[in-house]
Amino acid sequence: MSERVKPSTGWLKFFKERSPNYESHVSSGFVLGLINKIVKLSPITLIEWGYGTGFISIAMANRGYRVQGYDIEPRLIEYAIEARRQCFVSGIGSVEFTASHSDLKPADVVFSQGLLEHFTDIEIIGLIKEQLNYANKYVVFSVPSAEYKTQDMGDERLMDVAQWEYILESAFGDNLIELYSYARKMHIIGVISKAREPKLKCPKPECGSEHISTTTCETDDYIFHCFDCGYKWGYEE
Numbered sequence: 093m094s095e096r097v098k099p100s101t102g103w104l105k106f107f108k109e110r111s112p113n114y115e116s117h118v119s120s121g122f123v124l125g126l127i128n129k130i131v132k133l134s135p136i137t138l139i140e141w142g143y144g145t146g147f148i149s150i151a152m153a154n155r156g157y158r159v160q161g162y163d164i165e166p167r168l169i170e171y172a173i174e175a176r177r178q179c180f181v182s183g184i185g186s187v188e189f190t191a192s193h194s195d196l197k198p199a200d201v202v203f204s205q206g207l208l209e210h211f212t213d214i215e216i217i218g219l220i221k222e223q224l225n226y227a228n229k230y231v232v233f234s235v236p237s238a239e240y241k242t243q244d245m246g247d248e249r250l251m252d253v254a255q256w257e258y259i260l261e262s263a264f265g266d267n268l269i270e271l272y273s274y275a276r277k278m279h280i281i282g283v284i285s286k287a288r289e290p291k292l293k294c295p296k297p298e299c300g301s302e303h304i305s306t307t308t309c310e311t312d313d314y315i316f317h318c319f320d321c322g323y324k325w326g327y328e329e
């Protein structure tokens with residue numbers, strides 16, 4: 093990681109004081125929503141950028157993915173390895189942890205949870221660009237939203253979807269392919285594509301408009317809405 097990004101020295105203390113629990117963390121709504129989003133992108137390999145406890149990396153390995161966990165704080169590794177010893181169920185998945193960029197091999201999806209909200213606009217853009225260098229297909233992030241209200245660490249920027257869009261749109265344009273609130277609107281997911289994807293079009297043959305909005309419903313499934321003809325449709329795999 094480049095020098096402009098501050099080291100996360102407070103995290104070790106944070107985790108020690110809270111002694112987080114694997115089962116309750118990986119079954120919470122905002123983590124499951126992130127996991128479901130990543131699963132829908134059909135990756136095989138993953139990098140978790142800023143793995144913290146290592147729990148989400150371990151949960152993805154338990155689902156059969158090959159995961160590399162990266163965190164700038166090297167002292168987290170022993171805790172993550174202990175969590176892996178206790179919670180990883182051996183199978184086709186795997187999970188390794190590192191504090192060194194040079195250990196990372198490119199992966200289909202690079203994801204983070206609770207990372208980007210600790211940085212300035214310019215740092216956020218820089219971090220996503222850095223993550224895109226390691227992503228074969230997508231960068232996915234999850235952050236607490238303005239509805240979350242609590243600053244667990246103290247420096248979180250709790251912003252709404254429009255504020256995140258304002259930061260990301262100029263840097264990533266059409267490659268910002270998804271940005272929506274979820275988990276009772278307390279969290280936000282963003283997906284940035286490595287390659288430019290074909291624009292979503294209205295499926296009505298007589299319309300074909302590219303002026304489409306995306307929202308999520310209660311179950312976090314997508315609903316699309318055509319601005320031009322008013323047609324609405326749901327997400328289908």
Ligand SMILES: [Zn+2]
Pocket residue numbers: 294295296299300301318319320321322323
């Ligand atoms: Zn239409």
